[in-house]
Amino acid sequence: MKLPMPALPYEYDALEPVISERALELHYTGHLKGYVDKLNRLPAVVSSDKKKLEELIIEGKKEKAKNLLGVLPPGEHTSTLYNLSAQVYNHMFFFRSLIPNGGGDPTGEFKEVVEGQYESWEAFKKRIIAKGKALFGSGWVWVCLDDEGQLIILKGLDAETPLVYRGISPLFCIDVWEHAYYLDYNLDRGRYLKLVIDKLLNWEFINKNMVNA
Numbered sequence: 001m002k003l004p005m006p007a008l009p010y011e012y013d014a015l016e017p018v019i020s021e022r023a024l025e026l027h028y029t030g031h032l033k034g035y036v037d038k039l040n041r042l043p044a045v046v047s048s049d050k051k052k053l054e055e056l057i058i059e060g061k062k063e064k065a066k067n068l069l070g071v072l073p074p075g076e077h078t079s080t081l082y083n084l085s086a087q088v089y090n091h092m093f094f095f096r097s098l099i100p101n102g103g104g105d106p107t108g109e110f111k112e113v114v115e116g117q118y119e120s121w122e123a124f125k126k127r128i129i130a131k132g133k134a135l136f137g138s139g140w141v142w143v144c145l146d147d148e149g150q151l152i153i154l155k156g157l158d159a160e161t162p163l164v165y166r167g168i169s170p171l172f173c174i175d176v177w178e179h180a181y182y183l184d185y186n187l188d189r190g191r192y193l194k195l196v197i198d199k200l201l202n203w204e205f206i207n208k209n210m211v212n213a
């Protein structure tokens with residue numbers, strides 16, 4: 001089987017001026033396509049008949065756990081399946097977390113939960129930005145809902161995805177790999193995070209994830 005290249009939900013220039021056309025095009029046709037192409041060359045994908053991306057992530061996570069436990073024979077230690085499949089999932093979750101002319105104040109159930117747990121949206125937003133700035137290296141900032149209805153902010157290193165954790169559901173994520181912001185923001189990851197949150201978050205997508213959590 002071959003995983004299809006997932007469709008971007010808008011044009012390359014749709015997130016201007018927060019994310020430039022050049023940056024989004026490179027992100028999609030360079031980075032994401034690279035992950036999809038490499039994934040499609042892995043034996044686990046080539047030999048499977050119709051596996052879903054989510055199933056590949058779980059399979060990859062098990063493989064990664066075996067690495068950590070040291071139970072794989074020499075030469076078979078790899079996290080490639082997990083890293084590539086999770087990166088494809090994470091990117092599509094990120095692109096769907098954004099929408100042209102989005103952002104502003106939260107709406108719906110998400111707004112209610114934020115206001116129940118934090119002083120204000122501004123206060124919660126500051127925490128998300130601080131977490132994203134504090135992530136050492138490459139990764140993701142995930143805002144999730146746990147099974148007690150509490151919001152949590154997860155720092156995901158490298159390809160880490162909340163999909164493999166029990167008891168938490170992702171609501172939205174922001175890519176904080178350098179390739180996501182360096183072209184437009186150079187070293188200023190904090191400014192990138194603030195503008196993405198203020199101008200691009202897709203409340204409809206986020207509230208849909210609240211309902212499904």
Ligand code: FE
Nearest residue numbers: 031175177180
């Ligand atoms: Fe990325």
